[in-house]
Amino acid sequence: MIGSLRDLLRRAWRHPSGRWGTLTLIVLAVLVLVGPSRLPDPFVMPDVLAGATAPTLAHPFGTDQLNRDILSRVVSGGRVSLAIALLAVVVSLGVGATVGLVAGYTGGWVDALLMRLVDGALAIPRLFVLLLLLVVWERIPLWALVLALGTTGWFGTSRLVRGEVLRLRAEPFVQAATALGASASRTIARHLFPNAAGPALVAATLGVGEVILLEAGLSFLGLGVQPPTPSWGGMVLDARPLIVSAPWTAIFPGAAIVLTVLAVNLVGDALQAALDPRSA
């Protein structure tokens, strides 16, 4: 039996991969939050003639084809990429948890209808939906990109939460709450949601990595974050013609993506392991 969310987080922290992942994410978050104010302006007037220069002390990650400092672009691009990922996952967790709670608690035809809709949505590839949307909506604003990523990512979460709710509804403490006159909304908010939150949190953590990769992929295709706003995927796209002559232009943003996704997945793995009672 899983104890409180606090217990879950404590057990995940004891897991080595959870600790490393969390520390990496904290370092990345600090860099991304305070970095831009201490680094050269990533939007500085481009100097096309200077071109891409190899890493030096002045530009530790080198410069790109427009002679912009790659370190500062990676850092401010991280701000964009991480913010998008975080917000999109919050949206999908919110929608997914709500749909899952309603479907699992209400049951009957509401449950059947919602789950068939989810089945249908799961059958359509997410990337395809996003590509379609982004092709139709040129120069998409960031908030719309967040919404698009969020609203296409909640199907699995809703399934997971619904399954948990179905299991929890049979638990004596939920029946006890009903027997003592707790209303439906109170039962959902106080008894079902807090107990289903653990698995949903794991799914959300793993979803962060997925969204970062999706955003990078879309930006790489030129459909995500629009220039001159830096994003990791967009930087890799810009580096494509230079990948042999100036590899640092692709390596550093690429490494940032790998490091972030790895860290997030380590945390997700640790949470998952902490949730499994057999590993406790």
Add this chain to the structure above:
Amino acid sequence: MTELLDVRDLRIGFPLAGGRTVFPVDGVNLQVGRGETVALVGESGCGKSLTSLALLRLVPPPGSIMQGSRILLDGTDVMALGAEALRQVRGRRIGMVFQDPMTSLNPVLTVGAQVREAVTAHRRLKSSEAKARAIALLGEAEIPDPAGRYDSYPHELSGGLRQRALIAIALAGEPDLLIADEPTTALDVTVQAQVLELLDRLRATRGMAVLLITHDLGIAAGRADRVAVMYAGQIVEEAPTARLFTAPGHPYTRALFRSIPRLDSAVERLAQIPGGVPSAEAWPGGCRFHPRCSEVLARCAAEVPPVVDEGGGQSARCWLPAEGRR
């Protein structure tokens, strides 16, 4: 005496595949007076827990309470209540203590939060008042250091303390009737006695009626004013406790007593009741106990026995007293 709870002809049906319906509870009559302790005793599967759930209209689907069943609580027809009125009965008029203290508490909320929730489910209180009330209830359930335990999680408490916390939750609505469904099954014998004494003290101080559901005649003996013995979905005997124990009227009750180990007689082997508890899918015809009864008559297999009043508040569903042969 005006009865607090008056159940008549309670039948609970579960549909089976193929259109058949089985009746695990089949015509139960039960009365509980104010401030009285009634024990409902029976083997596993006899329908006693289902009966208690029916009082709150909480029969798990696909089961349902059949037409013609009557449940009167202090004159209110529980069968006719709407959802909101029903919510007011649950917890407020009838409190329930569940069997398993390990799983009947929400593992992610503190004990205090859960008691407090039961307090605010039926009354609007300021946050500080609700907390004070919750701590008072924990104290009333005789949990040592109630203010300190308020912030404990269920897994930090022992089984006995958890059962006390469940009792505090059941008391929160100040119910007139407390249903305790096997409240001590999961506990050690010493803790069992303490919890039962606590329930009895609370009954006395609050003037609350208690319906004690148990499979243990010993538990019924010490606390109950009256005992109802249930077998195969029906109440087969009902009597004041002392009378039931000195002069059991139904062969099933007598067989139960014979199968209890005694300290004052040296027997090699305990008596047992031959056969097993029938399933609700195939209740025997006639008297439901007749295939296992040691005093069976010819007519028992064919005709359903009447409930015979034997005087002194005792009644039994049996042909023996009806035929004047015992």
